[in-house]
Amino acid sequence: MRLAGKCAIVxxxxxxxxxxxxxxxxxxGARVMxxxxxxxxxxxxxxxxxxxxxxQQVDVANAAxxxxxxxxxxxxxxxxDILINNAGVTHLPTPLDEVSEEDFxxxxxxxxxxxxLTARALVPxxxxxxxxxxxxxxxxxxxxPRANLNWYNASKGWMITATKTMAVELAPKGIRVxxxxxxxxxxxxxxxxxxxxxxxxxxxxxxxxxxxRFSTPEDMGNAACxxxxxxxxxxxxxxxxxxxxxxx
Numbered sequence: 001m002r003l004a005g006k007c008a009i010v011x012x013x014x015x016x017x018x019x020x021x022x023x024x025x026x027x028x029g030a031r032v033m034x035x036x037x038x039x040x041x042x043x044x045x046x047x048x049x050x051x052x053x054x055x056q057q058v059d060v061a062n063a064a065x066x067x068x069x070x071x072x073x074x075x076x077x078x079x080x081d082i083l084i085n086n087a088g089v090t091h092l093p094t095p096l097d098e099v100s101e102e103d104f105x106x107x108x109x110x111x112x113x114x115x116x117l118t119a120r121a122l123v124p125x126x127x128x129x130x131x132x133x134x135x136x137x138x139x140x141x142x143x144x145p146r147a148n149l150n151w152y153n154a155s156k157g158w159m160i161t162a163t164k165t166m167a168v169e170l171a172p173k174g175i176r177v178x179x180x181x182x183x184x185x186x187x188x189x190x191x192x193x194x195x196x197x198x199x200x201x202x203x204x205x206x207x208x209x210x211x212x213r214f215s216t217p218e219d220m221g222n223a224a225c226x227x228x229x230x231x232x233x234x235x236x237x238x239x240x241x242x243x244x245x246x247x248x
Contacts, residue, residue: 002229004029007077009069009122011060011114012087014041017137017182020217021084021224026052028225030082033073035060037087060087061109063117070121079129082228083122085115085159086137096150104151111155115162123170132175133228136163137220138239140183144247156181160239167237176236178227183243185215211244 008025012018014036022045025032031052036042039057046055054076059065073080089110091103115136126132141149142156163179170177184205206212223242226232241247 001029002225002231003082006030006081006228007032007073007079008082008084008228009033009035009073009080010084010086011035011058011069011118012037013084014038014045017185017215017217017220018084018086019045020219020221021086022049022053022221024218024221024225025082025228026050028229031077033069033076035069035087060085060114060117061106063120066114066117066121070118070125074125080122080125081129081132083118083132083134084137084224084228085118085135087114088137088139090149090152093148095148099151107151107155111152112158112162115159119166123175126170126175127173130174132170133232134166134170134175134177135224135228136160136177136179138163138179138181140181140241140243140246143181143239143241163239164237171236176232178232178236179239180220180223180227181239181241181243181247182215182220183209183246185217185219209244209246210248213244215242215244 003025008030010018010022013022013034022032022034026049033054033056034042034046035056035058042055046053056069056072058069091099136159138159139156141153142160145153160179163177167177219242
């Protein structure tokens with residue numbers, strides 16, 4: 001029960017890594033808002049998880065939607081201690097000069113602008129409380145980029161830098177900010193990263209991960225739990241690689 005008494009928001013919480021974080025936080029005693037663009041999935045999952053879970057439909061790239069999410073969480077829980085910026089998208093593997101402007105804007109808005117919008121909506125609340133933990137789900141792509149995912153790589157590199165500058169500025173206010181860098185996992189984005197999902201492509205991808213497997217939602221939940229718990233009270237500005245050695 002390392003998160004007993006804590007109240008958290010997890011964006012993109014209805015699937016993949018986000019759902020792994022939701023389930024770990026619930027198991028450790030937190031109350032959790034499952035915030036997702038797919039409101040029906042969020043509602044169904046919250047109903048399954050019980051009274052400690054709350055559902056909210058959100059478009060993290062839209063200021064009004066993010067503001068409504070923050071207000072609903074504060075109204076439902078009374079406070080927000082933890083914010084997980086997990087929602088993210090990618091473009092398909094494409095030469096950098098051939099990525100459409102529409103795809104670029106989508107990656108920019110969901111992966112980058114969302115961090116600004118959630119900070120604007122929730123950091124004042126955390127400052128008032130004198131405490132808080134923010135966790136940004138970045139990627140190994142921001143540390144060791146792969147060709148043809150250029151603008152996705154860049155968005156995650158931005159997120160890592162944003163994490164560090166947020167940590168420096170917010171530490172005196174009692175707010176810690178960290179990131180985790182997963183390698184690809186069995187999530188809805190896996191096929192988008194690989195371009196096509198075949199045994200040969202999977203084998204090639206896995207050959208770059210020394211531990212020899214993809215990241216799992218449980219891996220992300222465990223890392224997020226530590227970084228957002230009081231056990232990590234001296235840890236801020238870290239971008240923790242949870243990648244089986246991919247970035248070595």
